[in-house]
Amino acid sequence: MLKEFKEFAFKGGLIDIAIGLVMATAFGKITSAFVDGIFMPIFGSIFQLGDLSTAKLVLSPAVLDATGAVTTPESAILYGALVGTVLNFIIVSFVMFMIIKAMNAAKKAEPAPAPAPAGPTQEELLAEIRDLLKK
Numbered sequence: 001m002l003k004e005f006k007e008f009a010f011k012g013g014l015i016d017i018a019i020g021l022v023m024a025t026a027f028g029k030i031t032s033a034f035v036d037g038i039f040m041p042i043f044g045s046i047f048q049l050g051d052l053s054t055a056k057l058v059l060s061p062a063v064l065d066a067t068g069a070v071t072t073p074e075s076a077i078l079y080g081a082l083v084g085t086v087l088n089f090i091i092v093s094f095v096m097f098m099i100i101k102a103m104n105a106a107k108k109a110e111p112a113p114a115p116a117p118a119g120p121t122q123e124e125l126l127a128e129i130r131d132l133l134k135k
Contacts, residue, residue: 024092027092027095028088028092031088031091031092032084032088034091035053035084035087035088035091036053036084039087040052040053040080040083040084040087041053044080051080052080052083052084053080053081053083053084054080055078055079055080055083056076056077056078056079056080057076057077057079058074058075058076059075059076059077060072060074060075061074062074
């Protein structure tokens with residue numbers, strides 16, 4: 001059982017998938033940092049929204065008591081986080097598309113299979129049958 005597990009765990013395909021997963025996770029974090037730290041503040045300042053990653057549509061504001069403590073928390077739709085997540089997805093999927101496209105272009109075209117050896121023609125077969133029947 002241990003031998004079977006070892007063969008399974010160290011197959012090339014499984015190792016490749018594990019490496020791809022680790023790299024995709026790291027790339028996702030890089031993309032999130034770019035979108036949240038660079039793109040969203042710039043995009044928000046262009047449209048005068050402030051930092052877009054914190055943008056929200058308040059449905060009901062927080063209710064405070066006389067001491068300033070929150071009695072009812074704010075209810076809001078955090079659309080800025082959604083925009084950031086959608087941008088992350090678009091960037092990651094575009095990069096994956098470009099990687100797959102480059103890999104397919106780099107892959108050499110497989111040679112066409114060699115044609116099957118030509119067999120005797122119909123006339124040759126009929127002549128052979130005729131000769132056999134003469135004997």
